[in-house]
Amino acid sequence: MLLPKFHAIPQKELLAAIYDIQAGIDQDDRDTACQAGCFACCTDQVYLTGLEGELLRAELARLGREDLLAKAGELAPQTTAPSYTFNQLAQCCLEQREPPADQENQALPKACFLLEGGLCAAYEARPLACRVMASQSRCAPGGEAEGDPWWFTLDSALMQIAEHVAMGSGYGSLAAVLAGDQTALLPCQPLPGLLAPPEHQDRLEKELLPLFARKVDGQHLGRWMDRIRQESQTGRDPANIGKTR
Numbered sequence: 001m002l003l004p005k006f007h008a009i010p011q012k013e014l015l016a017a018i019y020d021i022q023a024g025i026d027q028d029d030r031d032t033a034c035q036a037g038c039f040a041c042c043t044d045q046v047y048l049t050g051l052e053g054e055l056l057r058a059e060l061a062r063l064g065r066e067d068l069l070a071k072a073g074e075l076a077p078q079t080t081a082p083s084y085t086f087n088q089l090a091q092c093c094l095e096q097r098e099p100p101a102d103q104e105n106q107a108l109p110k111a112c113f114l115l116e117g118g119l120c121a122a123y124e125a126r127p128l129a130c131r132v133m134a135s136q137s138r139c140a141p142g143g144e145a146e147g148d149p150w151w152f153t154l155d156s157a158l159m160q161i162a163e164h165v166a167m168g169s170g171y172g173s174l175a176a177v178l179a180g181d182q183t184a185l186l187p188c189q190p191l192p193g194l195l196a197p198p199e200h201q202d203r204l205e206k207e208l209l210p211l212f213a214r215k216v217d218g219q220h221l222g223r224w225m226d227r228i229r230q231e232s233q234t235g236r237d238p239a240n241i242g243k244t245r
């Protein structure tokens, strides 16, 4: 799979802005039962973008955890590509059609290979899917998180935006992304529209304003998102994308 490169777009900085806004939302508005040592949600069914994988890989290298990178390489051949990315799922929902059957989630989840002694070995660089996981009550292993429906709406929007800014990278399981196993990744997709039930739409628009208005490398994040969409639609030689601007 040949993915385009968005050379002139500060994708890592855009992702960092999303992480930052998400951390603020979490601290300000959510009363959760989540705490260190609680890891029911730390499974091998966490999906992320290749852009997030780059940050995670750098963090593992900084921590001297090449063993965990090697572990990703061992586990990657056992994983398959997910049936859809988050934005593909959103597109199906927006078009009111069924998404492709999800083969991956029919398997029983196993513990994430970054979990050590009940803690994440790369917590500071954990993907957005882990950051947004929250529950109002303590989760039993294998059980489900309980959250306010509004959290789901807002977190889904952030996941969609994070995939959009990661355009040009792949999407898949932690092991496949860290190992760069292209056979088990899908290409990230642009934002098809935000998923929000009617009762949340105004609130979502208001809540996302600070994110879209956040300045990243001298330009609003929303403008960068427009630029990513334009670049992805040009169909130009991937090697030249972004060079003329």
Ligand code: SF4
Binding pocket: 041, 042, 043, 046, 112, 113, 114, 115, 116, 119, 120, 121, 122, 123, 126, 127, 130
């Ligand atoms: S990356 Fe870290 S936080 Fe995310 S599932 Fe794995 S151990 Fe848990």
